[in-house]
Each structure stands twice: as structure tokens, then as C-alpha cells.
Amino acid sequence: MILPIVAYGTPILRVVSKDITPDYPNLEQLIADMWETMYSSNGVGLAAPQVNRDIRLFVVDSQQIFINLEEDEKDKYPDGPGIKQVFINAHITALNGEEWAYNEGCLSIPKIREDIFRSEEVTIEYVDENFEPHVSTFNGISARIILHEYDHIEGKLFIDYLKPLKRKLLKSKLDDITRGKVNVDYKMSFPR
Known part of the structure; x- marks a missing residue:
């Protein structure tokens, strides 16, 4: 079932999510x-807070980006x-390497x-959908998507990294999103 994605301004996007049990x-x-x-909205990652759940769960498919890249x-x-x-109950254990810029967006x-x-590069401990524990290191595009989705379960958004002037x-575009004045081709729910 396709779930509505919560829009910027919805309080759950600023909540630190909780670990869950099997x-x-x-x-x-x-x-x-x-x-x-995620697939119906052409995303490459989706976190539980974006579908109105305050739990430490997100899904990532960076393969979608590689499929669309030129050789x-x-x-x-x-x-x-x-x-x-x-990724369930994810917690970052290390960040490594140089910081690099990439043009990000967000379904919310x-x-x-x-x-x-x-x-x-990010090293992260988590359990998978079978609650098998993992400690894994990711880099490149996969690391970036993981970090973006991880921010969601920590109550952060990619715009938080922008300089105050930006x-x-x-502000007016963000206010329009909060008020539901944005057209998207996927199901969204807006703050009440």
C-alpha cells in the first residue's frame, strides 16, 4: 500500500525516533x-518518520542512482x-573521509x-528486517543516502546543513510546502 509522505512542517520530522523490537x-x-x-514517488531512500512513524527504520536503494548514471x-x-x-535501530559508529558535495532533495x-x-564513509550498526545484527561500512552514494535517511530518524533534515542566508x-518555498501549496505526483500529508 502506498502511504502518504509527511510534508515539511509536520512535527514528527523533528522527533528523535525510538528503537523497536521484533x-x-x-x-x-x-x-x-x-x-x-518510495518507488512510487521515485525516491532512493525513505525513513519511517516520513510515513508518520517515530521508529528507527529506513530503507535505501542506491542501485536506482547507478541504473540512471551514464557509463x-x-x-x-x-x-x-x-x-x-x-536498516532498523541504526546507530552511526564512525564517519570517515573527506566531506563532499552532492545535490540532495527530499520527498518531504x-x-x-x-x-x-x-x-x-559511514560505519553503522543496525539490524536487518530479520533482526540479524550488522556493523557495516558504506561509502559513496550509498553512504550519502544512508546519512540522509539516518538524519530523518534523528529529527534532522538536509536543509539544516544550509547556511542561514540560504x-x-x-523560507517562502518552505512555508508553501507546510501550507500544502506544492504539486507533487505522489501522495502527501500536510501539517494541520
Whole structure:
């Protein structure tokens, strides 16, 4: 089932999410719905707060980016062909490498894209959909998407990395999103 994606200004996007246990109600269905929602909105990652759940869960499919890259661009990123993975109860243990810029967007903040600097590499401990524990290191595009989605479960948004002047220049667009004055081709819910 395709779930509505909550828009900028919805309080849950600023909540630090909670770890869950294997008996979380309807978890398997929620994960399936998140994949379906992400793909139907042309996303490459989706976090539970974006579908109005305050839990430490996100899904990432960086393979979608590699599929759409030109052959000569694929060599720029060390993580090809990407990953497709579920992250539950994720906690970052290390950030490494140089910070690099990439033009990011967010399904909860449609029509706004900005260059954001993030670390080249992230080490993260998490459990998968079977609650098997992992400690893994990711780099390149996959690391960037993981860091973006991880921010969601920490109550942060990519626009928080912008300089104050840039945020001020985006204020009217952000206000329009909060008021529901944005057209998207996917299901959204707006703050009441």
C-alpha cells in the first residue's frame, strides 16, 4: 500500500525516533509499504518518520542512482552498483573521509534541491528486517543516502546543513510546502 509522505512542517520530522523490537506491530507490512511508497514517488531512500512513524527504520536503494548514471559517471563513485537494504535501530559508529558535495532533495521537502556536504564513509550498526545484527561500512552514494535517511530518524533534515542566508532565501518555498501549496505526483500529508 502506498502511504502518504509527511510534508515539511509536520512535527514528527523533528522527533528523535525510538528503537523497536521484533514484535513491532505489522513490521513486515510496514517495510513492504515503505518500499512501495518510495518507488512510487521515485525516491532512493525513505525513513519511517516520513510515513508518520517515530521508529528507527529506513530503507535505501542506491542501485536506482547507478541504473540512471551514464557509463563514464559510474567510475566516480566507489560503491557501484549500489545497495538495496533495510536498516532498523541504526546507530552511526564512525564517519570517515573527506566531506563532499552532492545535490540532495527530499520527498518531504519537494521541489527544493541543494548541494549538501557529507562524509565519504559511514560505519553503522543496525539490524536487518530479520533482526540479524550488522556493523557495516558504506561509502559513496550509498553512504550519502544512508546519512540522509539516518538524519530523518534523528529529527534532522538536509536543509539544516544550509547556511542561514540560504535558509532565509528558501523560507517562502518552505512555508508553501507546510501550507500544502506544492504539486507533487505522489501522495502527501500536510501539517494541520
